[in-house]
Structures are given as C-alpha cells and as structure tokens.
Amino acid sequence: MATERTMSTTWRGxxxxxxxxxxxxxxxxxxxxxVSWASRAEAPNGKTSPEELIAAAHSACFSMAxxxxxxxxxxxxxxxxxxxxxxxxxxxxxxxxxxxxRGSVPGVDEATFVAAAEAAKVGCPVSKALASVPxxxxxxxxx
Amino acid sequence: xxRIVREAAVSWEGNVARGVGRISATSSGAFTELPYxxxxRIGAPEGKTSPEELLAAAHGxxxxxxxxxxxxxxxxxxxxxEVRCVVTMDEIEGKGHQIVHSEIEAHGTVxxxxxxxxxxxxxxxxAGCPLSALIRASATVxxxxxxx
Numbered sequence: 001m002a003t004e005r006t007m008s009t010t011w012r013g014x015x016x017x018x019x020x021x022x023x024x025x026x027x028x029x030x031x032x033x034x035v036s037w038a039s040r041a042e043a044p045n046g047k048t049s050p051e052e053l054i055a056a057a058h059s060a061c062f063s064m065a066x067x068x069x070x071x072x073x074x075x076x077x078x079x080x081x082x083x084x085x086x087x088x089x090x091x092x093x094x095x096x097x098x099x100x101x102r103g104s105v106p107g108v109d110e111a112t113f114v115a116a117a118e119a120a121k122v123g124c125p126v127s128k129a130l131a132s133v134p135x136x137x138x139x140x141x142x143x
Numbered sequence: 144x145x146r147i148v149r150e151a152a153v154s155w156e157g158n159v160a161r162g163v164g165r166i167s168a169t170s171s172g173a174f175t176e177l178p179y180x181x182x183x184r185i186g187a188p189e190g191k192t193s194p195e196e197l198l199a200a201a202h203g204x205x206x207x208x209x210x211x212x213x214x215x216x217x218x219x220x221x222x223x224x225e226v227r228c229v230v231t232m233d234e235i236e237g238k239g240h241q242i243v244h245s246e247i248e249a250h251g252t253v254x255x256x257x258x259x260x261x262x263x264x265x266x267x268x269x270a271g272c273p274l275s276a277l278i279r280a281s282a283t284v285x286x287x288x289x290x291x
Contacts, residue, residue: 002233002243003185005196009203011224015212018221022200027188029196030174035204041147044171050208050274052168053201055151060166060179061194063155067162068181076158083152083169090147093273125232126194129242132280 009035022048041090051086051094058126059084062099065124069116070105078104081143096135102143114140166192185240195230195242202274203228206247206286209268209275217264219256224249225291245278249288262288 005027011020015037024031039047059082070077080103087096101117108116117140121127130136148170155164165176183191207226214221231244249265256264265288269275275284 002231003195004229004231005193005199006227006229007196007199007203009207009226011207011211012222014215014220015208018211020204020207022204025192025196025200027192027196028190029177029192033173037208046171046173048168048171048173049149050201050205051147052149052151052170053197055149056166056168057194057197057201059151059153060164060197063153063164064181067155067158071158077155080155083150085148085150088147088273093276123239125240125242126198129198129281130277132277
C-alpha cells in the first residue's frame with residue numbers, strides 16, 4: 001500500500017531578496033515555517049531550511065529502522081537518541097550526512113548494537129533515497 | 144564555497160510497534176519534539192508528521208528556491224510561486240518500504256514570462272535543485288509548471 005505525504009510552499013520575489021513559507025503540514029503536525037536564502041546559506045536565525053528538514057527526515061527514519069531491527073532481534077531498545085547533520089555546498093549539492101546514535105538497549109553488547117545501526121543506515125527508506133550522497137557516516141554506541 | 148551545516152535530532156522510546164519518536168530542528172529551533180509513530184507513518188497521519196512529509200517539505204522548499212533563482216537569472220523574477228510536493232513511499236516486494244516518487248507541481252505569477260519560459264525555468268530548477276538530483280538517483284521525480 002502506497003503512502004503519500006504532501007507539503008506546499010509559497011515563494012515571493014527573487015532568491016536573494018525574497019522569502020518563502022512552508023505551509024502547515026498535510027498532517028497538521030507543524031508549520032507554517034518561514035524560509036529564506038539567507039537563513040539557508042548563513043545563520044538560521046530561527047528559520048528551518050531544506051537541509052535541516054532532510055536531517056529531520058533522515059534521523060527520524062533511521063531511528064525507526066534501528067528500533068525495528070533491535071526488536072526483531074529480540075532485544076528492543078528502551079531509548080535511542082539520534083542526530084543527523086547535513087552538509088550542503090551551494091553549487092555542488094548535499095555532500096555529507098553524519099548520523100550519530102546513542103542507545104539504551106538491555107541485553108545487547110556494543111558490537112551487536114553497532115551492527116544493528118549499520119543495517120538501519122543501509123536499509124531505512126530515507127537512507128535509500130539519499131544513497132547518492134557522497135558520504136554518509138555513522139557513529140553508533142550504547143549510551 | 145562555504146559549507147552549510149544543519150542538524151536535527153530524534154529521541155525514540157520503546158520498540159517499533161508501540162514506540163514513539165520526537166523530532167527536533169536543532170540548528171534553527173523552528174520546530175521541536177514533533178511526535179511520529181510507525182502506524183501514523185504508514186497509515187493515516189492523525190496529526191503526526193513522518194520522514195516522508197519532512198522530505199516533501201524539503202524538496203518543495205528547495206525547488207521553490209531553485210525556481211526563483213532560474214526565473215531571476217532569465218530576467219523575469221517571480222512575484223509569487225506556489226509549489227506543491229507529494230512524496231510517495233511504497234512497499235516493494237523483497238525490498239521493503241522505499242520512497243518511489245516525488246511529484247512537484249509549480250504555479251507562478253511571473254510578470255513578462257510566458258508559459259514556455261516558465262516551463263523552461265522549471266526544468267532548469269529541477270536540474271539544479273540538489274534534492275531533485277538526490278531523489279532521482281533512487282526514485283522518480285516529476286515536475287509540472289503552469290502560470291497562475
């Protein structure tokens with residue numbers, strides 16, 4: 001069964017001097033959110049950006065996949081704390097995603113956790129969608 | 144070229160079937176602790192976001208900036224652009240869930256620009272938008288563009 005998610009953005013004016021609004025999410029979970037080129041390319045000043053949204057999507061997808069993998073192995077996680085850091089070079093594109101995860105997982109040793117995290121990094125749908133990013137790194141350890 | 148770095152963070156509690164995660168925009172603080180679950184990711188959203196919704200937000204925002212840039216470079220800066228993005232995830236036999244398609248629909252109010260010029264700018268925006276390039280490597284991206 002296919003799942004669809006819809007978002008809408010309004011942009012007014014030129015790239016450099018204009019501004020955009022990401023409208024309230026189709027789910028109703030967030031928004032509206034302001035965006036601008038200055039806040040994307042320089043200091044965010046409280047505004048999100050496509051790269052931050054990608055970081056949010058990737059860290060969320062990775063966490064869910066890792067939780068699933070650990071549960072399937074019979075060792076469900078109590079808590080996972082994940083961050084994703086996305087690097088964007090204008091004119092080149094997104095050059096790197098760095099994933100960091102710390103997990104509280106009863107009955108699991110460090111090597112097993114790292115292996116489960118590596119599997120989630122390869123297998124989660126957002127990882128697959130971002131597979132052409134030149135560098136995706138993972139730093140995984142038990143909390 | 145400057146390197147631009149943005150970070151987001153997630154805390155996940157519990158196993159996947161009953162667990163819940165919370166997503167925060169760490170760099171900007173623009174959103175914090177948005178809850179998400181497996182059931183609302185795959186089924187009806189029930190007020191909760193998902194990785195695919197965030198990806199749709201990212202792609203739509205990125206494309207709108209690229210389109211504003213292309214139109215300005217063509218000498219016809221836009222007054223207003225409306226960009227809708229629909230991301231589809233599907234279960235592929237033997238491969239699990241995959242993001243299979245991103246659909247961009249752009250409408251513009253662009254003084255002195257005709258339909259052909261707008262379509263051309265949208266095509267260039269798609270070629271230049273870093274997210275279109277990434278998504279296209281593993282899924283399909285379709286762009287339609289019409290003047291308002």
